[in-house]
Amino acid sequence: MPIMLDQLEFAFGRYNGGQTAPIGSYLNPRTLAIQQLSSDGVLPLDGTWVRVDPSASQTLANIASSVNAVLGTGYSAASFHTQAAGDLSGNPGQASNDA
Helix, strand or coil, X not given: CHHHHHHHHHHHCCEEXXXXXXXXXXEECCCCEEEEECCCEECCCCCEEEEEECCCCCCHHHHXXXXXXXHCCCCCHHHCEECCXXXXXXXXXXXXXXX
16 A cells, blocks of 8 residues: 555645645545545544545545546545545554554
8 A cells, every 4th residue: 555655645645634634525545535625624533635636526436537547546436435433543543654
């Protein structure tokens, strides 16, 4: 995962869980969860997030296309899900240092 995470960070930028982030759609590469912020807000304490789109209402299919373009993967909308409490790590650690 570190190489995948590096590629995503170079393409989309990096935010850590608990950090205030601007409006947009964010992907957590560890859980493949999507968090959409319609105003500046704090990302869930769940490791590293990348801002895959500046829109807070982007579809999962479009997010999959963006991620696939960067990674050369075959993700579909079904590969992702919206962030939920069950995604939260009991010990989020230090982001990619723990990857």
